[in-house]
Amino acid sequence: MARRRVKEDRRGEIAKCAGALFAEQGVRATTVRDIAEGVGMLSGSLYHHFKTKNDIVHELMRQYGDDLVARYEQAAVLGGTAIERLRRLFHACLEANLQNPDEEAILIRELDALFREPEFGYIHEMLVQIESLFVGVIQSGMESGEIRADIDVHFVYRMMMDVMGAVPRWYDPSQHAKDDVVEGWIDIFTRGVGRAAAE
Amino acid sequence: MARRRVKEDRRGEIAKCAGALFAEQGVRATTVRDIAEGVGMLSGSLYHHFKTKNDIVHELMRQYGDDLVARYEQAAVLGGTAIERLRRLFHACLEANLQNPDEEAILIRELDALFREPEFGYIHEMLVQIESLFVGVIQSGMESGEIRADIDVHFVYRMMMDVMGAVPRWYDPSQHAKDDVVEGWIDIFTRGVGRAAAE
DNA sequence: GTCTATACATCGATAGAC
DNA sequence: GTCTATCGATGTATAGAC
Numbered sequence: 362m363a364r365r366r367v368k369e370d371r372r373g374e375i376a377k378c379a380g381a382l383f384a385e386q387g388v389r390a391t392t393v394r395d396i397a398e399g400v401g402m403l404s405g406s407l408y409h410h411f412k413t414k415n416d417i418v419h420e421l422m423r424q425y426g427d428d429l430v431a432r433y434e435q436a437a438v439l440g441g442t443a444i445e446r447l448r449r450l451f452h453a454c455l456e457a458n459l460q461n462p463d464e465e466a467i468l469i470r471e472l473d474a475l476f477r478e479p480e481f482g483y484i485h486e487m488l489v490q491i492e493s494l495f496v497g498v499i500q501s502g503m504e505s506g507e508i509r510a511d512i513d514v515h516f517v518y519r520m521m522m523d524v525m526g527a528v529p530r531w532y533d534p535s536q537h538a539k540d541d542v543v544e545g546w547i548d549i550f551t552r553g554v555g556r557a558a559a560e
Numbered sequence: 561m562a563r564r565r566v567k568e569d570r571r572g573e574i575a576k577c578a579g580a581l582f583a584e585q586g587v588r589a590t591t592v593r594d595i596a597e598g599v600g601m602l603s604g605s606l607y608h609h610f611k612t613k614n615d616i617v618h619e620l621m622r623q624y625g626d627d628l629v630a631r632y633e634q635a636a637v638l639g640g641t642a643i644e645r646l647r648r649l650f651h652a653c654l655e656a657n658l659q660n661p662d663e664e665a666i667l668i669r670e671l672d673a674l675f676r677e678p679e680f681g682y683i684h685e686m687l688v689q690i691e692s693l694f695v696g697v698i699q700s701g702m703e704s705g706e707i708r709a710d711i712d713v714h715f716v717y718r719m720m721m722d723v724m725g726a727v728p729r730w731y732d733p734s735q736h737a738k739d740d741v742v743e744g745w746i747d748i749f750t751r752g753v754g755r756a757a758a759e
Numbered sequence: 760g761t762c763t764a765t766a767c768a769t770c771g772a773t774a775g776a777c
Numbered sequence: 778g779t780c781t782a783t784c785g786a787t788g789t790a791t792a793g794a795c
Binding site for chain 2: 386387390444470472473474507508512513516517519523526527530531545546550551552554555557
């Protein structure tokens with residue numbers, strides 16, 4: 362077990378360094394020579410640990426994808442009002458960003474580019490899974506009377522996901538309190554910014 | 561004048577074709593040979609019309625940027641309530657998407673990658689300009705009492721811009737009525753999705 | 760497990776004939 | 778204004794010595 366730890370560490374070290382570079386400048390713009398330099402070896406040596414450059418991306422995304430879905434599933438589970446579950450979903454999004462900022466940045470950044478290729482199909486399956494979790498929560502809120510039933514569920518979902526998807530572009534844990542952001546979202550999404558809502 | 565028209569047409573033809581390819585697969589992933597094939601010539605011939613590949617991107621973005629700012633400026637101009645001006649701003653966003661979908665897709669797609677390079681600095685200046693237009697409208701709404709004054713202006717702006725920035729990813733003019741989308745945004749942003757807001 | 764060395768493909772861009 | 782031909786840089790990946 363300890364032996365395996367050491368063996369895996371080198372691989373993990375490469376993945377972590379590559380993740381930082383991918384997040385910063387994009388997968389395509391990052392060369393295997395960049396990655397190798399980052400971990401102090403030559404590009405040829407990388408291929409002892411990974412078969413291809415994209416395999417590093419797969420390693421990062423498969424791991425992060427599992428983590429992300431697990432977080433959302435736990436957040437969406439019954440318990441509390443629909444708004445409270447929505448709050449937990451938003452919280453899960455920021456929490457994931459805090460713990461794996463590079464992976465989240467890569468996920469969002471490559472969605473319309475690299476991840477459209479067939480070999481990354483599992484990523485879109487994951488997004489569908491997350492969408493159904495969100496839609497389920499919103500819908501249950503409509504049935505319970507917490508959420509307006511006169512708006513399209515998927516329209517609401519899209520707005521929420523678009524807002525969350527932009528997080529890697531601006532979220533800085535040292536500048537923004539996680540709870541403040543979540544409450545800000547919940548506040549605006551539930552009550553709106555209209556003056557009437559505040560009275 | 562007619563003469564110049566013809567001369568400019570070839571250049572425009574190249575830019576248009578390149579724009580479609582850039583929007584679909586990203587600037588970096590699109591080769592000069594792809595572009596040349598698209599307009600029926602060989603890659604070397606492109607360089608009679610453009611000095612570099614990036615110059616084609618500049619041509620597209622400078623033109624679109626001017627168009628975009630003009631639209632937003634016209635929408636933000638005084639007249640009507642703050643909500644009505646906000647409605648016009650949203651409308652301008654979708655209108656720009658309808659008329660130049662490729663350029664808008666490129667703008668969003670390359671924001672975190674290519675457009676971070678110094679030679680594209682004017683793009684970020686443009687975004688700052690647009691932000692101040694939005695913030696101005698929101699703030700005037702707070703002062704007039706239309707919009708809640710207990711929330712951060714830039715937080716609201718960011719949510720709105722994040723939603724608009726995702727448009728190229730899903731907006732299909734044949735499936736979504738422009739006015740419906742705008743009204744949906746206005747409705748949720750002003751009143752929220754909470755049941756209380758509907759009563 | 761890393762390095763040396765290099766194969767092999769593809770890229771942006773250029774020079775000069777037509 | 779386009780084509781032919783190609784340069785030089787850069788990319789991923791491989792083979793074999795150490």
